[in-house]
Amino acid sequence: xxxxxxxxxxxxxxxxxxxxxxxxxxxxxxxxxxxxxxxxxxxxxxxxxxxxxxxxxxxxxxxxxxxxxxxxxxxxxxxxxxxxxxxxxxxxxxxxxxxxxxxxxxxxxxxxxxxxxxxxxxxxxxxxxxxxxxxxxxxxxxxxxxxxxxxxxxxxxxxxxxxxxxxxxxxxxxxxxxxxxxxxxxxxxxxxxxxxxxxxxxxxxxxxxxxxxxxxxxxxxxxxxxxxxxxxxxxxxxxxxxxxxxxxxxxxxxxxxxxxxxxxxxxxxxxxxxxxxxxxxxxxxx
Amino acid sequence: xxxxxxxxxxxxxxxxxxxxxxxxxxxxxxxxxxxxxxxxxxxxxxxxxxxxxxxxxxxxxxxxxxxxxxxxxxxxxxxxxxxxxxxxxxxxxxxxxxxxxxxxxxxxxxxxxxxxxxxxxxxxxxxxxxxxxxxxxxxxxxxxxxxxxxxxxxxxxxxxxxxxxxxxxxxxxxxxxxxxxxxxxxxxxxxxxxxxxxxxxxxxxxxxxxxxxxxxxxxxxxxxxxxxxxxxxxxxxxxxxxxxxxxxxxxxxxxxxxxxxxxxxxxxxxxxxxxxxxxxxxxxxxxxxxxxxxxxxxxxxxxxxxxxx
Numbered sequence: 255x256x257x258x259x260x261x262x263x264x265x266x267x268x269x270x271x272x273x274x275x276x277x278x279x280x281x282x283x284x285x286x287x288x289x290x291x292x293x294x295x296x297x298x299x300x301x302x303x304x305x306x307x308x309x310x311x312x313x314x315x316x317x318x319x320x321x322x323x324x325x326x327x328x329x330x331x332x333x334x335x336x337x338x339x340x341x342x343x344x345x346x347x348x349x350x351x352x353x354x355x356x357x358x359x360x361x362x363x364x365x366x367x368x369x370x371x372x373x374x375x376x377x378x379x380x381x382x383x384x385x386x387x388x389x390x391x392x393x394x395x396x397x398x399x400x401x402x403x404x405x406x407x408x409x410x411x412x413x414x415x416x417x418x419x420x421x422x423x424x425x426x427x428x429x430x431x432x433x434x435x436x437x438x439x440x441x442x443x444x445x446x447x448x449x450x451x452x453x454x455x456x457x458x459x460x461x462x463x464x465x466x467x468x469x470x471x472x473x474x475x476x477x478x479x480x481x482x483x484x485x486x487x488x489x490x491x492x493x494x495x496x497x498x499x500x501x502x503x504x505x506x507x508x509x510x511x512x513x514x515x516x517x518x519x520x521x522x523x524x525x526x527x528x529x530x531x532x533x534x535x536x537x538x539x540x
Numbered sequence: 541x542x543x544x545x546x547x548x549x550x551x552x553x554x555x556x557x558x559x560x561x562x563x564x565x566x567x568x569x570x571x572x573x574x575x576x577x578x579x580x581x582x583x584x585x586x587x588x589x590x591x592x593x594x595x596x597x598x599x600x601x602x603x604x605x606x607x608x609x610x611x612x613x614x615x616x617x618x619x620x621x622x623x624x625x626x627x628x629x630x631x632x633x634x635x636x637x638x639x640x641x642x643x644x645x646x647x648x649x650x651x652x653x654x655x656x657x658x659x660x661x662x663x664x665x666x667x668x669x670x671x672x673x674x675x676x677x678x679x680x681x682x683x684x685x686x687x688x689x690x691x692x693x694x695x696x697x698x699x700x701x702x703x704x705x706x707x708x709x710x711x712x713x714x715x716x717x718x719x720x721x722x723x724x725x726x727x728x729x730x731x732x733x734x735x736x737x738x739x740x741x742x743x744x745x746x747x748x749x750x751x752x753x754x755x756x757x758x759x760x761x762x763x764x765x766x767x768x769x770x771x772x773x774x775x776x777x778x779x780x781x782x783x784x785x786x787x788x789x790x791x792x793x794x795x796x797x798x799x800x801x802x803x804x805x806x807x808x809x810x811x812x813x814x815x816x817x818x819x820x821x822x823x824x825x826x827x828x829x830x831x832x833x834x835x836x837x838x839x840x841x842x843x844x845x846x847x848x849x
Binding site: 258360378379381382385386387388389391393394395396398399400401436470477478481482483484497501504505508511515519520522523526527 | 555558559561562563566569570571634647680681682685686687688691692695696700732739782783784786787788790791794795805806808809810812814817818821822825828829
């Protein structure tokens with residue numbers, strides 16, 4: 255514990271942190287992402303009332319002091335639904351990235367470390383996944399497994415796997431030839447230890463960047479699937495599903511589409527800015 | 541050039557094998573009995589002997605390598621199966637809808653290239669001015685806003701408020717404007733970003749300085765020297781954008797009730813019409829692979845280093 259203070263201070267002064275601190279875009283991105291996390295965590299405190307509370311006498315009310323984002327066709331508060339929607343969006347943005355990261359990094363690590371026929375086989379399989387346009391592949395997965403949020407999350411994870419596999423493989427191919435890895439091997443470290451303790455850590459920076467941008471992409475993709483009726487199913491709701499339902503009340507109730515759409519856009523913008531900022535900080539050459 | 545073309549063509553074979561294998565495997569990965577998946581919910585009621593007969597008829601009782609070979613030889617003859625819902629050949633259904641999607645994607649691509657390249661070049665030439673800042677901001681917003689929302693905003697302003705353009709359907713050129721803009725904007729943002737970087741890079745090269753020093757007019761320097769050499773990364777990103785353009789088209793088709801393959805695919809998924817899902821995915825993916833191949837071969841034409849690399 256005593257060492258933590260100086261170590262934190264050193265990290266704060268490191269070149270990467272300094273580059274990040276001096277990047278206004280990165281700050282805006284970090285602020286948006288933090289605000290989103292706060293919105294998801296404190297939704298019950300922030301929302302004007304429970305998201306499912308209906309009030310049929312107040313159907314399709316435009317935004318007012320009482321209902322900042324207006325009400326929907328059941329008289330539910332759009333503000334409350336957008337706030338609670340942050341939970342679903344954050345979760346469905348992070349879970350597919352985590353799944354893809356786990357599977358993709360493992361594939362990339364094995365391919366880059368062992369090379370040879372295993373590498374060829376795994377990378378050809380990744381090429382096949384990359385040969386599909388990404389949304390089309392997601393639709394193929396949902397078309398096979400059936401509509402629903404769990405399958406939509408699996409679909410986005412499948413689409414993302416090749417990116418992490420390729421990324422980790424390329425880093426591992428370089429890292430395994432480094433002197434410190436060769437030295438560890440000479441000292442008798444086994445393949446497992448070499449891969450996890452010595453080779454994989456060099457991939458952490460690029461992975462963090464890719465994963466941050468990936469969460470933005472996943473939120474966008476899941477919202478898209480929900481918008482098509484293939485993701486989140488009622489009575490659960492997310493921003494994409496709200497947009498799909500809001501369409502039916504055009505052109506009169508525009509607020510049903512404006513606020514959920516703004517929420518998706520701002521969220522994705524936040525993750526994009528944060529990801530770009532992290533890339534500039536961690537990999538100044540890129 | 542020829543060895544490169546041949547190498548690239550041979551390289552496509554394993555990808556085609558993999559893609560057809562994935563689409564073929566969908567029949568087996570789908571939960572429940574493949575007989576029901578291929579024939580639709582109506583086959584649910586058929587049980588016992590009758591269902592086994594159907595299984596034999598569909599060839600589902602044979603080992604799967606045999607089935608795969610039959611599937612691929614069917615594809616070669618243009619047999620993509622029969623839609624579980626309409627009972628029409630899948631190939632017919634897809635071909636009926638393909639022109640609408642192609643029209644939308646091409647118009648979107650044209651908008652993306654024109655807007656993206658102009659924006660990127662303008663930003664690079666006016667580096668660190670308000671033009672540059674605006675271009676960067678537009679590009680960033682463009683990649684963050686979902687197409688199903690930007691499409692709605694365009695519809696809200698230009699159809700519902702101003703009444704200038706139709707809000708949905710296909711027919712005249714006026715119907716195409718809003719969907720094409722929607723599809724094009726997101727890709728324009730990516731293209732602008734790459735163009736800006738590529739042009740800035742070439743403008744810093746020695747040969748550009750030399751050209752300027754010997755008195756070549758600024759416009760000629762830009763077009764002949766800077767833009768021409770910046771073309772390679774731009775063509776690359778345009779090629780890469782085709783995938784997201786097609787994805788954008790699927791979503792846009794739903795927003796504007798555009799009768800393309802994307803909308804049909806989504807309807808087929810909702811109706812659990814597996815043969816139609818497989819056929820749409822396969823045809824669009826094959827087209828995507830072919831277009832990417834064409835893009836790759838065009839690099840080789842632009843840049844000799846690719847050929848001999």
